[in-house]
Amino acid sequence: MYYNNNTIIYYNGNFVKASEASTNLYGQSLHYGYAVFEGIKSYKTDGGTKIFKAKEHYDRLRRSAELMHIPFEYTTDELTSLSYEVLERNGLSDAYLRPIVLCSPNMALSKGKESYLAIEAWEWSNGYMANKMRIMTSTFERPNPKAFKVEAKVSGHYVNSILACQEAKDAGYDEALVLDSNGFVAESSGANVFYEKNGTLYTPSKGSILPGITRATVLEICAELDIPIEEKLFKPEEMRGADAAFFCGTAAEVLALDSLDDVPFTRNWDDSLSATVQKAYSNLVLGKNLEEFKLQLR
Numbered sequence: 445m446y447y448n449n450n451t452i453i454y455y456n457g458n459f460v461k462a463s464e465a466s467t468n469l470y471g472q473s474l475h476y477g478y479a480v481f482e483g484i485k486s487y488k489t490d491g492g493t494k495i496f497k498a499k500e501h502y503d504r505l506r507r508s509a510e511l512m513h514i515p516f517e518y519t520t521d522e523l524t525s526l527s528y529e530v531l532e533r534n535g536l537s538d539a540y541l542r543p544i545v546l547c548s549p550n551m552a553l554s555k556g557k558e559s560y561l562a563i564e565a566w567e568w569s570n571g572y573m574a575n576k577m578r579i580m581t582s583t584f585e586r587p588n589p590k591a592f593k594v595e596a597k598v599s600g601h602y603v604n605s606i607l608a609c610q611e612a613k614d615a616g617y618d619e620a621l622v623l624d625s626n627g628f629v630a631e632s633s634g635a636n637v638f639y640e641k642n643g644t645l646y647t648p649s650k651g652s653i654l655p656g657i658t659r660a661t662v663l664e665i666c667a668e669l670d671i672p673i674e675e676k677l678f679k680p681e682e683m684r685g686a687d688a689a690f691f692c693g694t695a696a697e698v699l700a701l702d703s704l705d706d707v708p709f710t711r712n713w714d715d716s717l718s719a720t721v722q723k724a725y726s727n728l729v730l731g732k733n734l735e736e737f738k739l740q741l742r
């Protein structure tokens with residue numbers, strides 16, 4: 445469960461019990477999905493509890509609010525220290541943080557007048573990531589970038605994610621690979637995607653994706669480790685049967701894929717460059733620098 449009787453959240457200026465917090469039923473956030481949010485992870489590191497990429501996540505939250513014309517005054521520093529306080533008050537280390545910016549009561553189709561911030565957190569360790577995922581090409585497309593601000597993390601966008609993810613599960617797969625409106629691979633329901641072929645990694649260019657913070661971290665890792673990487677548009681045919689592939693996101697971290705539409709990725713995962721990226725990422729989130737990891741690779 446996400447909370448119990450002792451769980452504390454930050455809500456609208458105060459630290460309150462999750463079980464006692466409530467929201468108004470006459471708002472655009474609930475009725476129209478007009479809210480912005482983030483998904484952030486904290487880790488127990490040698491130097492104490494650390495929120496990974498707090499600045500990047502809170503800069504994106506503020507940018508998402510701005511793109512949606514939702515008034516939102518908190519600074520990234522304030523948001524970060526409130527988040528540490530939520531973790532501390534709940535005794536959490538390995539956790540998932542979910543800040544959400546909700547709009548005040550208003551049923552009109554006009555911009556938000558005031559917003560409320562909630563920061564929720566619950567325990568999360570990534571032990572379940574052992575199995576490689578079987579994925580299918582979704583029959584749903586990602587939201588058209590001319591109809592939405594796809595670079596913003598907006599609640600309403602996730603109705604598309606639910607449809608795609610549930611379709612895949614109902615068909616016996618673990619997740620969906622969702623294309624853009626031109627048939628190019630975009631991303632998963634809640635993660636970005638990479639595939640590996642002949643010693644190069646490929647990932648969809650920006651345009652129809654949520655440009656993930658983990659995706660950016662993977663690009664940094666590749667630059668640091670001299671792993672060739674190309675951002676480009678490609679069709680699922682190009683990805684099927686590649687050497688290896690993975691999803692990446694704050695929650696997913698770097699998650700190995702088994703097959704796309706029942707066509708397996710061919711390389712032994714542990715021998716792939718993708719596996720090296722996965723290991724480097726797990727070092728980074730624990731606050732270790734890549735120099736040490738590079739030495740281990742030699």
Ligand code: PMP
Nearest residue numbers: 634635636654656657658693694
């Ligand atoms: N795409 C979508 C649709 C997502 O929901 C997420 C998760 N936020 C991502 C990509 C990955 O983003 P990030 O690495 O910033 O978590």
